[in-house]
Amino acid sequence: MSTMFGLANPNRFMRFSGAVLPWTGALAVLLLAGGLYWGLAVAPADHQQGETVRIMFVHVPSAWMAMFTYTFIAIASVVSLIWRHSLADVAAKAAAPIGAAFTFLALATGSLWGKPMWGAWWVWDARLTSVLVLFFLYLGYIALWQSIEEPARAGRAAAVLAIVGFVNIPIIKYSVDWWNTLHQPASVARLDGPAIHPSILYPLLTMGIAFTVLFVVLELMAMRAEVLRRRIRTMRLAEAQS
């Protein structure tokens, strides 16, 4: 908790993130390169699906990150509303375009995978529809931030929206269990343990960690940009008043 409020000071955050970014950036590049090589070149092809299964190493981590980012935004929104942590709504605002990009990537790679596998670019089953709804939630969240001028007020309104929309995350996770869907049911995060062979599971987990580190890098960069944007706005307002 003291670390969390230690970083609430924007200056301290800028110094911390400036020091940490190069290292996390290098780590992200390493993990992505290693994971991609492992998944695309080394891991075995699937018995039924052949080489097209390799798109899973991008599709699944993107989908994980899409949901993770929204959860991150929801938690940051709760922190912002309850503790008035000054960087919490900066964190939430910065994460939204990143999450929208991950969601779009998941939908697009899923489409590319679905065409050879299911014969259709898109089906209206529960998992795909609920992820599409998640994409709309991201877009609405970004639109709300952009439509209110004053940052504190925008932050509060956006926080309410993010918390209300969080109900979609369990729906996405359990949609393949509750409805008869075309999409693959849960194979990794299950109570019985993963149902995938280690030779495919380990590169998948590596890609998952790589995407998470990538998210950290992009989030820190976006937060720094947002802090600077607010400073510019404050300076312009001060100049206009004097």
Add this chain to the structure above:
Amino acid sequence: MGCFAAIVRRDLLLALRQGGGGGLGVAFFLIIVTLVPLGIGPDLKLLGRIAPGLLWVALLLATLLTLDRMFHADFEDGTLDLMVIGPLALELVVVAKALAHWITTGLVLVVAAPGLGLLLNLDEGAFVPVFATMLVGTPGLNFLGAIGAGLTLGLRRGGLLIGILVLPLFVPTLIFGISAVTAAITGPAPFGPPFMILAALTLGAVALGPFAAAAAIRANLQ
């Protein structure tokens, strides 16, 4: 007269005298129901098959159109500020206003729906399920829409933004409403379970929506 009843009565009278969203909503409903057969051709069998879904979607769009007038007028002239600091909890104020809004727009749309179903060659056995599901589903839509209306207080082009914000929240109601109607028309799956879930969604929206809407209003008024 208690505060709650006073607010409901005030909103009903204002809608009656100034023209609430009801007329506008029904007109929009009618326009959509007219445009779609012009767009896809007059094949009655096809229209009859898509009629329940089309009626539901048109209902959702008409509801979206009328949502921003829930708090807009009171926000503009400062009444909402008085309501926030008044004796009645803001959550109950939201319930009162959403209830009045449903009576003047949602209920009017539900009553208009069977008539419009005639235009679309709606299946005879479908009239009652469509009416019942809409009657049960629309309060939930209005209460969830109150959240969107609260978030977009005072925005100039708020009407368009409300649509994007509340559409994800409307999707479950739409899915279960259609599921119930389809079960009633064609066969073996029972009408009961999806209808119960639809009712549960509405009850949940009525119970929890006002808290979110009140938080959104407070966020925008500070």
